[in-house]
Amino acid sequence: MSGDEVDLGRRRMITGATAVTGGVGAACVAVPFVSYWEPSVAAQAAGAPVEVDISELRPGEKITVEWQRKPVWVIRRTEEELATLQGHEDSLRDPQSEESDQPDYVANANRSLKPEYLVMIGICTHLGCSPTFDPGRELESGWSGGFFCPCHGGKYDLAGRVLNGVPPPKNMAVPPHRYLSDTVILVGEDEGVA
Numbered sequence: 327m328s329g330d331e332v333d334l335g336r337r338r339m340i341t342g343a344t345a346v347t348g349g350v351g352a353a354c355v356a357v358p359f360v361s362y363w364e365p366s367v368a369a370q371a372a373g374a375p376v377e378v379d380i381s382e383l384r385p386g387e388k389i390t391v392e393w394q395r396k397p398v399w400v401i402r403r404t405e406e407e408l409a410t411l412q413g414h415e416d417s418l419r420d421p422q423s424e425e426s427d428q429p430d431y432v433a434n435a436n437r438s439l440k441p442e443y444l445v446m447i448g449i450c451t452h453l454g455c456s457p458t459f460d461p462g463r464e465l466e467s468g469w470s471g472g473f474f475c476p477c478h479g480g481k482y483d484l485a486g487r488v489l490n491g492v493p494p495p496k497n498m499a500v501p502p503h504r505y506l507s508d509t510v511i512l513v514g515e516d517e518g519v520a
């Protein structure tokens with residue numbers, strides 16, 4: 327099963343879980359639920375932070391949430407996938423992410439607060455296509471798979487760092503975020519992160 331197939335399945339499950347929760351709320355207190363829900367949707371469209379429950383996310387999987395009308399990926403990388411981020415700096419355009427759109431607190435090879443969890447905007451920095459999640463796919467030496475953009479052949483490693491010699495000019499962007507607990511990430515706000 328490919329990473330995208332896993333992602334689709336997980337998204338269906340998470341959507342289903344959300345629908346069940348909403349249904350219970352609507353049955354008990356229909357009017358308060360509606361009056362709460364409408365401003366919440368408007369606030370999210372305006373860019374309000376989004377809570378992401380990662381308690382069901384297994385190693386090697388990706389989930390997608392929407393923040394500021396952009397897809398934000400949360401990916402739980404395996405030990406093997408994290409190992410692919412070392413030792414190929416020469417093949418990267420910006421290995422230290424010095425020209426990337428990202429918070430200072432992810433200025434490391436993993437580009438994350440916790441090594442295994444990558445939080446990243448799932449948009450190619452060339453012309454805005456949506457790359458595929460291809461861990462383990464090797465198209466050329468020096469690349470152990472990661473994210474592949476089918477529009478013009480953009481290639482990124484599993485930290486979203488772009489390879490040399492492909493069209494995207496920058497690494498993929500990391501949004502502001504912080505952990506509310508071990509299993510909940512807040513995307514869109516990082517107040518209090520050291």
Ligand code: FES
Binds near residue numbers: 478
């Ligand atoms: S839009 Fe991704 S490589 Fe061009």
